[in-house]
Amino acid sequence: GNPVYHFIYIPKKRGDLAKAFYREEIEKYIKATEEKFGVKITDEDLRKAIKLHNETRRLQAELYEMQKGDEVYLKGSELIAVMMAGISMPLEDYNELLKELIAELKAQGPQYKPAVRLLYTGGHADSQEFFEILENQGGQIVVDNLGFGSRSSAVLIDEEKAPLDAIIDYYFDEMPAATRQMHTQDERLDRLGKLVEDYKVDGVISSRIYMCDMWAFEQYLMRGYLAEKGIPGLELEVDYVPDSQGQIRTRVQAFVESLKSQKNL
Template identity: 25%
Template sequence: MSESAYKEMWENLNLDIAAHDGLLEVLGKFYGDIYMTQEGRLKGMEYLDFVLSEVHGLRIKELMDAKAEGKKIIGTFCVFVPEELSLAVDAVQVGLCAGADAGTEAAETIVPRNTCALIKSFIGFKMAKICPYTESCDLIIGETTCDGKKKAYEAFGEMAPMHIMEVPQRKEASDRILWKSEVLRLKDKLEEVTGKAVTAESLKKGIKIVNDKRRALQRLNKLRAAKPTPISGRDVLLINQVSFYDDPIRFTQSINTLCDQIEERIAKNEGIVPENTPRLMLSGCPMAVPNWKLPYIIEGSGAVVVAEESCIGTRNSRDLVDESGETVEEMIDALCDRYMKIDCACFTPNNERMDNIKALAKETGVDGVIHYSLMFCQPYTHEAFKVEKTLAENDVPMLAIETDYSMEDVEQLKTRIEAFVEMIS
């Protein structure tokens, strides 16, 4: 499709074309610097490069085509929103722009300055009219995973069609009941918005598609941890990011193809970096596109990231939905069980996360962990203390980083990360 046809599409979405052009230019440059400079990349990454180059183009065109066919677009900001249900009503679910400083000044007129960068970003993208995903949505699903999002959605909801899911804060029987009622309320809402019913057949298909995506990511997460490391941490982060945007079936196929190539590389004992390169886990807050700052600094400091313990990482793919259900009721229960396994810092206690981090550190044989919190993210900054303690008990060193989307602290972060890498080398 030509650039002018895209422009027309963006205009129809009521984007601020000049501001959006500026964003794409920065994004392209940033991607080039961080991704295209890498050596020895797998052929399968060309697919990801293409997806990223068309992230506001071809993929949006697909969404528009889907809308023309009567499908609805459902936007989300969180792994608690079951894509299975959106697929079961023949809708397309996409993650929304939240990974770059955009419209921050405008955002700060409706949410406090001491709000995390991710929240200010999605508010800013909306106010600046530069996220074609947000503007394509027929419905945006928020959730109560943190105070910042919970309250920001009230302001966001005045600008966009929203539905809020309440995520419980503990994992007792009564929380499971609340969560099930919220999953059912979402089902009703999706049926209302799409005019289509969730059936046993459509839900079974939705569950299979999303599980297959998770299986591909699980396969990737296992393979990436080989020694020597066959793929850069940046590339795997990108794949996890794209898993929220791309068509799930096409994505799964592409990642499985990539995994075949990784297996070939492993068989030849080839790595993207020397075998003795310090291996790190990134743990903590999600990194939405194009938030590649920290992995770029880490992998420029002589280390390699071999595990992502985050929502845009293992937290989103670790658990499958049980596929044995036959009725809608049974499958809804299976969905509820699976989503209540998420070890988000919104829960208290959240000991599962400590267990999962310990296990992941062991499985992937990391030399250290970098815990990443968005500044002002209370759930993850609090849990960083617990993670550090847990890892220390297992003789895994940890560095706690708090940052945002600005580039002001890059030099300072480099210094700290280089010192950490040196320490664990």
């Protein structure tokens, strides 16, 4: 049968009314999950889950911190593979592997000195192949601004509040704003600028899937913001499965070469 047993409707606005609706949706989801699997989700279960996920976020944040130096520990394609694993496997196992990875990386020291430091953002980001295409000519993705990437580890869930309240506050108000959330464009752009500054980024690459109007508007907003700040940007329009690899690689190569010229490399 169809494994999908429930849909959650997520508000696109912030505000008290939208948050009350969101709470109702989460409560319906909890009830549907309990009925589907014959379990009872208790406050204690939620507290344990919050602690587990917060440990993941702390470890991931440590990994991103290691990307801030002139030399970095991971290529962007490697970093994104680590982050994708975090949404693909049991977190207890993931956290232990992540601890081992961080210890090994610190023991080895930084592995790469990017000629050009890039930030990637977009609505298309879970293809290892796509990230490898973006890494050429000495250009390296040193940080991302993705929902399952740096945004997912930027803030911890409050462990002192009632657990359901803490989860709702986190996903609705506290984690960095998503593109779908109306009237958050200033917050989103400020975060982009802070990442550029903190990771000493030379250029920003953004992509959107064909026909995705939401990310078309986001690229438009970023275009003006980056131009105003004097930050070079490259906008890509792609299929979900990257089939125009040669064209993407050529455009990225030209972008990286122009950044190298600006840095007199």
